Amino acid sequence: MRKNTIDIITLGCSKNLVDSEKLLRQLRANGYKVTHDSEHPTGEIAVINTCGFIGDAKEESINTILEFCEAKEEGRLRHLYVMGCLSERYLKELQVEIPQVDKFYGKFNWTELLQDLGKAYHPELQQERTLTTPGHYAYLKISEGCDRQCAYCAIPIITGHHVSRPIEDIIEEVKWLVSQGVKEFQVIAQELTYYGVDLYKEQKIAELVERMAEVDGVEWIRLHYAYPSHFPDDLFRVMREHKNVCKYMDIALQHISTPVLARMRRHVNKEETYQLIERFRREVPGIHLRTTLMVGFPGETEDDFEELKRFVRDVRFDRMGAFAYSEEEGTYAGEHYEDDVPENVKRQRLDELMAIQEDISAELGATKIGQIFKVIIDRIEGDYFVGRTEYDSPEVDPEVLIALENKELRIGDFYQVKITSADDFDLYGTVVE
Structure with missing residues (x-):
């Protein structure tokens, strides 16, 4: 010791x-x-x-x-x-x-x-912290808690009601982090589109992101954990107009079957979900969408699951994760629904859904071959410099691998990288002048 x-x-x-x-x-x-x-x-x-x-x-x-x-x-x-x-x-x-x-x-x-x-x-x-991430990026928490009350979710039980941090406090923290060398911000919350409703009586996420984008030294802003119902219209404009706001949105959709969404208490239906995705792609050209889906929710039928598979094939998400329903005590689903989808069926559905997405991800990755992207270098691993594009969040998304002999690169710096090949998960590239 x-x-x-x-x-x-x-x-x-x-x-x-x-x-x-x-x-x-x-x-x-x-x-x-x-x-x-x-x-x-x-x-x-x-x-x-x-x-x-x-x-x-x-x-x-x-x-x-x-x-x-x-x-x-x-x-x-x-x-x-x-x-x-x-x-x-x-x-x-x-x-x-x-x-x-x-x-x-x-x-x-x-x-x-x-x-x-x-x-x-x-x-x-209170605004300072010791970063455990590489020094060029940080997670920025803008609120705690959640008021959404989805049927399956224990987060409101744990964290309580949504509580937003004041905009001025967040901007002060952003400026301090920039002074410490941070260039990239992963904006996180249980539900970021609700930001500001408790403090300012209206959604303020667009204003917050715009003010962040105007801080000198902020190179990339990436948004995580949005909610599909009542998505704030002005956020589309902010994402479109500010080059340092990444064309990336992490929005958990959970399912597409309207009956399942209703049982989940998601306050959105199939038609509205498709319309929202279409609007994202129309309003913010080039945007990459990450989502999370759930299989095996109580009452999910084979028809519901087939509908979910069609949805994944139709939409072709750039990034997607999925998990099987887990009954949580104290939640609405835990108290009102029978966990009636067998575990082996949940696992089978999860594997099937992720196999579909794996093929889509490989196909989308292949379309990037020959293109040039701005890439930030995170680390050296094995024989490669490992970096990311604006479409990739740390830990969860694909990475860009650049051979060490390609050029001497500095961790935390940006480079223009031409993609030369792709596999199921990552891209490979070379730096261009």
Whole structure:
């Protein structure tokens, strides 16, 4: 064990990562040496930032906690603390079931950890954080919570009502991050199109993005986790007119069958969904759409699933993820619907849907061969520089691989890259002058 050293382990989504980065900054301001997601934690203190969204994520969080409990019992760890979504949702149960943890915190009271360590919270640093991403990009969380109340989703149970951050606070953080070398911003929220309704009584996401785009040094802005119902019209104009707003939208559609969407309480139907996609492509030429779909929702019939497959083939999403329905206690679906699609059927449908998308992704990737794209370099891996276009978000989307012998490139810089070949997932290219 290294004295005065703390290991932070972050599980789950990028919104959790932002919380960990803020905690990192506070701990370092108090004199601690802090590591993040170390393969071999060696500190005397560990903090696990948990996810509690769906079954697999909860299981991963529990298993990670138990691993560190074992390290504590063997004398390899002095103190263990747990924070985040899982402990926000199951605080009392966890305190009883895993007493080896020194203290559990929820998602919003992690600042109490500093007090429990005998340290001070520095309010003057509230806009600052220690980035765990490469220094040229950062996740920017603009709100917490969600008011949508989709039937399957436990997020409102965990995070509560939608709470927007004031525009001025966000712009201040953007300017600070730019001063630290950040060029690319992944704007994240549980539901970003609702941004501002609670504070300003109207949707303000377009105004926020436009003001971000006007900050010197902001090269790319990418938007994540939009909702299809009542999509703000003025956001189309902002995406179209500002070159540093990436032509990329992450919008979770979940399904296309109107009966399934109604049971999901999504407040949108098949026709409206197709119209929205058509409008995206008309209003923002060249836009790349990422979506998430769900299979096996209670009551999903074979006809519903066939309709979903046709939808994926018709629309040809540039990026797509999918998952099988997991019943969550406390949700509307958990309390009102029978989980009547067998697990093996869910898995079969998921595999079938992703196989369709894999073919589409390969075909769309092949169309980029011969084209030139602006690419940012993230890292060196094996024999390649690895980068991304404006159409690719970190961690989840395809990457651009450039052979090391091609040219000496700097991580965090932009280059014009001609695509020379493509496989099912990634592009390969060479830098052009």
